[in-house]
Amino acid sequence: MTTLWQGTRCAAVVSVLAAVCAAGAPTLAAQQDMTDVVIETIELESDLFMLVGRGGNMGLSVGEDGAFLIDDQFAPLTAKIQAAVAEVSDHPVRWVLNTHWHGDHTGGNENLGEAGAMIVAHRNVYRRMNPAEFADLVGRSAQAPRAALPVVTFDEGVQFHWNGRHIRVTHIGTAHTDGDAIVHFPRANVFHMGDTFFRGRYPFIDVDSGGGVDGVIAAANFVLEQSNDDTRIIPGHGGLASAEHLREYRDMLETVRLRVASMVADGRSEDEVVAAAPTSDLDATWGEDAGGRFVRAVYFSLTGGN
Ligand SMILES: [Zn+2]
Numbered sequence: 001m002t003t004l005w006q007g008t009r010c011a012a013v014v015s016v017l018a019a020v021c022a023a024g025a026p027t028l029a030a031q032q033d034m035t036d037v038v039i040e041t042i043e044l045e046s047d048l049f050m051l052v053g054r055g056g057n058m059g060l061s062v063g064e065d066g067a068f069l070i071d072d073q074f075a076p077l078t079a080k081i082q083a084a085v086a087e088v089s090d091h092p093v094r095w096v097l098n099t100h101w102h103g104d105h106t107g108g109n110e111n112l113g114e115a116g117a118m119i120v121a122h123r124n125v126y127r128r129m130n131p132a133e134f135a136d137l138v139g140r141s142a143q144a145p146r147a148a149l150p151v152v153t154f155d156e157g158v159q160f161h162w163n164g165r166h167i168r169v170t171h172i173g174t175a176h177t178d179g180d181a182i183v184h185f186p187r188a189n190v191f192h193m194g195d196t197f198f199r200g201r202y203p204f205i206d207v208d209s210g211g212g213v214d215g216v217i218a219a220a221n222f223v224l225e226q227s228n229d230d231t232r233i234i235p236g237h238g239g240l241a242s243a244e245h246l247r248e249y250r251d252m253l254e255t256v257r258l259r260v261a262s263m264v265a266d267g268r269s270e271d272e273v274v275a276a277a278p279t280s281d282l283d284a285t286w287g288e289d290a291g292g293r294f295v296r297a298v299y300f301s302l303t304g305g306n
Pocket residue numbers: 020100102176195
């Protein structure tokens with residue numbers, strides 16, 4: 001199971017997540033009509049914001065050093081994102097931190113890179129956006145233009161000392177993909193979890209990009225261990241969240257993982273597990289698992305598809 005990104009896991013994705021699976025096909029994203037998209041700015045502190053538009057939620061630190069942006073949605077939105085930054089700062093985007101490689105989080109890289117921003121990401125983000133250089137790459141990838149590629153990469157993590165803040169970036173193994181970054185603003189008690197956290201619904205676990213359910217649970221636990229009642233969490237998708245939202249999400253993930261693991265232990269096939277509807281009592285809270293996409297990803301995580 002190496003090169004199957006065009007396969008069933010993506011084909012089963014419903015429209016709300018189409019942009020995520022379109023990551024390997026940037027032209028699809030570019031064809032989406034973005035003219036009506038408004039970038040909403042949510043103030044977390046006077047110089048720290050969550051930005052919402054189309055695609056993955058963004059984080060923004062502003063100050064004398066320049067804007068530090070977490071993720072950049074789609075290329076047609078770059079001018080609107082820059083305008084949103086200009087509303088709260090006189091300084092342009094100097095850094096872009098990608099939480100992972102998907103096109104709804106990195107689509108603005110080329111524009112912002114050409115405008116002078118330094119792009120930073122986990123090294124597997126660089127690899128998946130630059131497969132021409134990595135013949136050993138397993139799973140899905142898509143060649144990005146040179147200006148869109150990260151110019152700085154990290155393995156375990158990296159810290160920024162910028163705009164009077166310490167910004168901690170940590171990589172948690174194989175979670176949503178194999179290149180996820182979790183960003184922590186300790187003084188503000190704010191996290192950006194990228195797509196390791198979908199608030200209020202089942203996650204998309206991109207097993208074809210090296211993701212796995214245990215890493216998603218580990219990511220949630222990593223943040224919960226550092227959280228309290230005042231913590232605010234920017235999820236990759238969905239509204240601004242609390243630690244309680246994340247705890248409920250973690251508990252749901254553990255419940256489904258346990259159920260699927262016990263069926264795997266009984267020797268049931270992937271289709272048999274999906275047919276057994278292991279999320280049926282949870283769907284009222286978390287939404288329909290269309291096509292069993294989430295359950296299939298959990299199954300794949302636990303078995304490697306065997
Ligand atoms: Zn994603």
